[in-house]
Amino acid sequence: MTLEENKALARRAIDEIWSKGNLAVGPDIYSPNFVSHQHSHPDIGDVRGLSALIEFVREFREAFPDFHDTIDDQVAEGDKVVTRFTSTGTHRGTLMGLQPTNKRACWMRIQRNACDRFLHEILFCRSD
Numbered sequence: 001m002t003l004e005e006n007k008a009l010a011r012r013a014i015d016e017i018w019s020k021g022n023l024a025v026g027p028d029i030y031s032p033n034f035v036s037h038q039h040s041h042p043d044i045g046d047v048r049g050l051s052a053l054i055e056f057v058r059e060f061r062e063a064f065p066d067f068h069d070t071i072d073d074q075v076a077e078g079d080k081v082v083t084r085f086t087s088t089g090t091h092r093g094t095l096m097g098l099q100p101t102n103k104r105a106c107w108m109r110i111q112r113n114a115c116d117r118f119l120h121e122i123l124f125c126r127s128d
Contacts (some may be wrong), residue, residue: 003076003077004076006079006081007074007076007081007083008055009029009081010027010074010081010083011071011074011083013029013030014071014083014085015069015071016029017029018060018061018067018069018100019055019067019068021057021058021061023054023057023094026050026053026054026057027050027109030053031050032048032049032050032055033050034047034048034050034051034053034106035048036046036048036053036056040088046072053123056096059096060095062091062093063091063092063095063100064087064090064091064092064093064095065089065092065093066088066089066090066092067087067088067089067121068087068088068089069085069086069087069088070085070086070087070088071084072084072085072086076126087105087106088104089104089105090102090103090104091103091104091105092093114119
């Protein structure tokens, strides 16, 4: 994939899966062996595999019912895409054992592409 195609894939993941909750496109975007490292929460393990990711997104969107992302910047090099985005939404439900904080958060994601789908990501979070 070209750098622009990698960036478009990252934008599609954010728009379709995370903002709209369209989980049906997950197999088009993420590898079956996908791993998401959740560094924002040291007590929470990695999300491993496409089915685990889909379940995580479902739980996440329940915890942030008014959730939406806006992409601020993207940089691509080789098979990696870094996307800085602002998430709007309020943490109103339990997420992976974390009780609601009623705060908003900002995330940044570094993703690695393999065979035209994302295989690996590292996620960083900052809450207000």
